[in-house]
Amino acid sequence: MTYVLSQIGVALKDAFLMAWAVWWALVLGFAISAIVQAWVPRRQIESALSGTGPRPILWATGLGAASSSCSYAAVAIGKSIFQKGASAAATLAFQFASTNLVWELGLVLWVLIGWQFALAEYVGGLVMIVLMALLLRFFVSPRLEESARRHAQHADTGHQHHAVGTELNLRERLTSVSAWSDVAYNFRGDWQMLWREITSGFLLAGFVGLLGDDFFNALFLSSAPGPVAAVENVIVGPIIAVLAFVCSVGNVPLAAVLWSGGISFGGVMAFIFADLIVLPIIAIYRKYYGWAFALRITALMFVTMVAAALVVDAAFTALGLVPDTRPTRDDIFSSIQLDYKLVLNALGLVVFAALFGLTMRRGATDPVCGMKVDRAKALRLEHGGRTYYFCSEHCMNRFQTERADAGSHSVRASA
Numbered sequence: 511m512t513y514v515l516s517q518i519g520v521a522l523k524d525a526f527l528m529a530w531a532v533w534w535a536l537v538l539g540f541a542i543s544a545i546v547q548a549w550v551p552r553r554q555i556e557s558a559l560s561g562t563g564p565r566p567i568l569w570a571t572g573l574g575a576a577s578s579s580c581s582y583a584a585v586a587i588g589k590s591i592f593q594k595g596a597s598a599a600a601t602l603a604f605q606f607a608s609t610n611l612v613w614e615l616g617l618v619l620w621v622l623i624g625w626q627f628a629l630a631e632y633v634g635g636l637v638m639i640v641l642m643a644l645l646l647r648f649f650v651s652p653r654l655e656e657s658a659r660r661h662a663q664h665a666d667t668g669h670q671h672h673a674v675g676t677e678l679n680l681r682e683r684l685t686s687v688s689a690w691s692d693v694a695y696n697f698r699g700d701w702q703m704l705w706r707e708i709t710s711g712f713l714l715a716g717f718v719g720l721l722g723d724d725f726f727n728a729l730f731l732s733s734a735p736g737p738v739a740a741v742e743n744v745i746v747g748p749i750i751a752v753l754a755f756v757c758s759v760g761n762v763p764l765a766a767v768l769w770s771g772g773i774s775f776g777g778v779m780a781f782i783f784a785d786l787i788v789l790p791i792i793a794i795y796r797k798y799y800g801w802a803f804a805l806r807i808t809a810l811m812f813v814t815m816v817a818a819a820l821v822v823d824a825a826f827t828a829l830g831l832v833p834d835t836r837p838t839r840d841d842i843f844s845s846i847q848l849d850y851k852l853v854l855n856a857l858g859l860v861v862f863a864a865l866f867g868l869t870m871r872r873g874a875t876d877p878v879c880g881m882k883v884d885r886a887k888a889l890r891l892e893h894g895g896r897t898y899y900f901c902s903e904h905c906m907n908r909f910q911t912e913r914a915d916a917g918s919h920s921v922r923a924s925a
């Protein structure tokens with residue numbers, strides 16, 4: 511029992527040290543993402559991506575790269591633009607870009623395992639989009655695509671936040687408390703959506719880090735001929751990601767442990783690419799589009815992720831960009847020292863506290879979902895002599911329905 515408790519303590523300590531190594535990068539990445547989300551209205555994104563052809567795919571790639579890296583948010587926005595007429599190719603391009611070409615993911619990869627992985631992530635994201643556009647019709651027919659669109663249009667719209675962007679130019683935004691409030695609420699919203707994923711990723715990395723290299727050598731072929739090992743690694747990598755249930759930035763810590771344990775460069779990249787096909791997200795695809803479309807786009811994404819990982823692995827190997835050495839467990843889990851990370855983490859804490867503080871000073875709590883909203887911009891409702899604030903029409907309508915049901919139940923009980 512003493513040994514078990516000591517190992518748990520080691521895993522928790524390693525998880526904290528890994529989080530310490532990338533805290534500043536997470537805050538910076540989320541802050542940049544929040545600025546883009548707050549100052550580029552969602553209606554402009556939806557308008558640019560509506561329709562078919564290569565132009566919406568190019569727009570989807572650019573706008574996805576400038577948006578949040580939250581896999582769940584990417585899928586929700588993807589459904590919204592698909593409902594409004596965007597092609598399946600543009601929808602999937604947006605999802606690939608918004609989870610593989612974003613600031614925070616590249617920063618965390620760079621800090622944890624090197625710039626080569628950050629570069630490979632961006633190159634691989636573009637390769638996946640190209641492959642997806644080329645292979646789409648082998649998996650999804652026009653008839654099935656239109657059937658999925660009708661399904662999405664009749665599906666529950668779910669939790670769509672009220673648009674609160676302020677029409678200001680850049681100079682006015684930089685000096686406007688209201689504009690920075692928009693940034694703060696997007697920043698807080700992303701953390702609320704992703705903190706479980708990120709925490710789970712670090713905890714998994716801490717506990718998986720206890721496993722010896724023999725475990726990884728048995729799981730991933732390393733002694734087989736090069737091509738055989740490469741193919742096996744890029745297939746097993748996404749399967750582990752799917753079973754781990756961790757997506758978005760949260761899978762980077764575990765990717766670092768896998769790289770340290772012996773998995774190939776391509777296997778690591780395939781694992782990171784697979785954040786859009788974890789089981790909870792596949793269930794969302796089913797709800798939005800129906801089983802037929804959900805299974806086919808999942809298969810399409812798996813194929814493109816595996817193929818892109820192989821392409822990136824081959825290209826980086828040919829160019830001599832695959833790192834020659836692997837980090838040790840001590841390198842990955844780092845330590846707390848008086849160095850640049852301490853200064854950057856302190857600055858990150860200041861930015862984090864400032865943005866969260868802005869949501870608390872100007873905010874109210876949505877009584878339905880618990881989300882913090884800006885009182886000056888949120889949807890509001892007077893009920894029973896009190897003012898309630900809501901993040902979306904979905905929550906406000908649900909509140910009204912629940913209060914109406916409670917009132918009728920009270921009348922029946924009195925009778």
